[in-house]
Amino acid sequence: MKRTGFFLFCTKFEKSIIFLMKLLVYAACFATFFLLFSIDNREIIGLSRTAAVTLSTYAIILLLLTGIYGRFDVGMRKNRQIVFSLMLSHLLTDLVTYLELTIMKTNEANNTTFRLENLGILLGVMALQTLFIILMTRIGNAFYFWINGAEKCLIVTSDAEDAKRVASALRDFRRRYQLLDIVSYEAEDLEAKMLEADTIVLYEVPVDVRTGIVSFSYQNLKNVYFNPHIPDILEKNSKSVTVDDISFFASQFHMITFEQRIIKRLMDITISALGLLLVSPLLLGAAIAIKKNDGGKVFFKQKRATVHGRVFEIIKFRTMRENSGNYSVTEHDDRVTKPGRFLRKYRIDELPQLFNILKGDMSLVGPRPEMLENVEDYTRELPEFRYRLRMKAGLTGYAQIIGKYNTSSRDKLMLDLMYIENFSILKDIQLLFQTILVLFKAEDSTEAFHDED
Secondary structure (H helix, E strand, O other), X not given: OHHHHHHHHHHHOHHHHHHHHHHHHHHHHHHHHHXXXXXXXXXXXXXXXXXXXXXXXXXXXXXXXXXHHXXXXXXXEOHHHXXXXXXXXXXXHHHHHHHHHHHHOEOOOOEOOOOOOOHHHHHHHHHXXXXXXXXXXXXXXXXXXXXXXXXXXXXEEOOOOOOHHHHHHHHOOOOOEEEEEEEEOOOOOHHHHHHHOOEEEEEOOOHHHHHHHHHHHHXXXXXXXXOOOHHHHHHHOOEEEEEOOEEEEEOOOOOOOHHHHHHHHHHHHHHHHHHHHHOHHHHHHHHHHHHHHHOOOOEEEEEEEOHHHOEEEEEEEOOEOOOOOOOOOEOOOOOXXXXXXXXXXXXXXXXXXXHHHHHOOOEEEOOOOOEHHHHHHHHHHOHHHHHHHHOOOEEEOHHHHOOOOOOOHHHHHHHHHHHHHOOOHHHHHHHHHHHHHHHHHHHHHOOOEOOOO
């Protein structure tokens, strides 16, 4: 009886309890930094200019980074994803605030020259924050799924074979989703099956049919997920317009402006040049490993398509045996060399593309530069695929961060169009920061095509 009463209490105040957990995570990490650093810097916890500047910097940087990488959104993501996001946000915030504090201490009263100190305290802060984030994330997700359980999902599709990819993705989040069945949108008992589910997942359902299913789901209080079509992407970015007394959603053709093009190009030149300088030891190590492995060429060049269909030669580290067939990598591909597997796993093979960016063939952020053979095949399958050539190909972007190597051509297209239609300089900066997360999901992001594909 006590457990039932406690459960009902937690259910009633679920959002408030999760909010308190979130508050506790941020407050504990904040307190860890300032209390430990106050051992040698008493001024940061007193009424002083140093305290005001340091506190403001910490709060603003953390707010910006959690907006980019993700917050304490338990129930929405796996433990690992939440932990990596929060760790990265807090560790970068610690570093920036630490450097600012060190600069502020460079004066006649403290250090006459810039000097890094208290590195042991910085490492201690990072270690304690990481442990607390891991602990609270596990507690938060355990609490959420104790209260909510898994959503009963029904996949409605036009192709049961194609929907198996969706089923596999849902099973990856088994604590959140429980798959009931996969059913055709033309099935006679569709409405009866939908009533048994909590969530209706629509995949490749024609837009005109989807409207009726969404209406039925709304009437019966069912959650609805559906994969976007081009009209959905345009509608998402439309704005409300009133002409006299008539309401419209206005979706205007989106093109990058002259000013945006100049800023984007200056960013490309500056960041790629700085990036080449910083990763030069890594580039040298990769080149030596490739050469030592089989004595072949270090770099691999291949024709790719960029803006307006213009063809250029992309530069990458060679990860496969020389003179091997020119087709996408499969799951157990024996063409990939031993150092090549490591380079592909952590995307190091793509770093030489910084030379393409300096040259102007590519941009830092943009649609994925596909092989010419793939472009031709995908365009035959999806004529809309050519729309992605409205912007210069990029080293990173939605398709590269969210997608995998074996993501379907249609899903890649939707991710690229989402980037094009949502383009802004601030979005480019956000995606550059998010690219770091790719390293934490190396196994997933470089997953190859299955042999039968």
